[in-house]
Every structure is written in C-alpha cells, then in structure tokens.
Amino acid sequence: MRSEQDDCTGCSLTGTLRQMPTCREITELVTDFLEGRMGFADRLRFRMHVGMCMHCRGYLRQMRATVATLGRLPDEPLPDAIHNELVVRFRNWSRT
Ligand SMILES: [Zn+2]
Numbered sequence: 001m002r003s004e005q006d007d008c009t010g011c012s013l014t015g016t017l018r019q020m021p022t023c024r025e026i027t028e029l030v031t032d033f034l035e036g037r038m039g040f041a042d043r044l045r046f047r048m049h050v051g052m053c054m055h056c057r058g059y060l061r062q063m064r065a066t067v068a069t070l071g072r073l074p075d076e077p078l079p080d081a082i083h084n085e086l087v088v089r090f091r092n093w094s095r096t
Contacts, residue, residue, distance in 0.1 A: 020049050021045055023049075023056055026046065026049055026050065026053075026056045026060075027056075029046055030063050031063075033046050
C-alpha cells in the first residue's frame, strides 16, 4: 500500500496507463504545452493527465494566468537592464 501519492488521481493512474506522464513530467512539459511545442500524442497524454489530476489542472491554470499577466512565459531570465536596475535600487535602498 503506497500512500504518498494517494492525493493525486493522475499519479495513481499512471501505473495503470503506462503512457501517462507523471505529475513531475507535467510540470516540466507545461511550457511546451502552452507554447504548442508538443506532438499530438504528447498533447493527448498531457490533456488526459490534466483532465484527471486536479493538482496539475490547478498548476496549468496558474501557468496560464501567469502567461496572460506577463505576456510571456516566466522561465526566461530577467533582461539585463531590469536586473541591473533592481540591483542599483537595492544598493541605494540598503545604504539609506
Ligand atoms: Zn498530476
């Protein structure tokens, strides 16, 4: 009896449907899914998992909202200009 994945329907079904990605894979694939960089079969498996797993459904919804807010995916590094600006501001702030 394994209990650590009991709260995740997608994970407990993964053993039965061997083609199904795990929750960990879903989180890794979500950017590919949202950017449409996924093959048909992978998309199908992704959707199947998300359809059955409320955790991944929540994660996908959150990612969609993030993309909608930022206008792009958040896995890109901060542009240098913004990064430098933040560093300068932080330095000034800690000095005062
Ligand atoms: Zn899941």
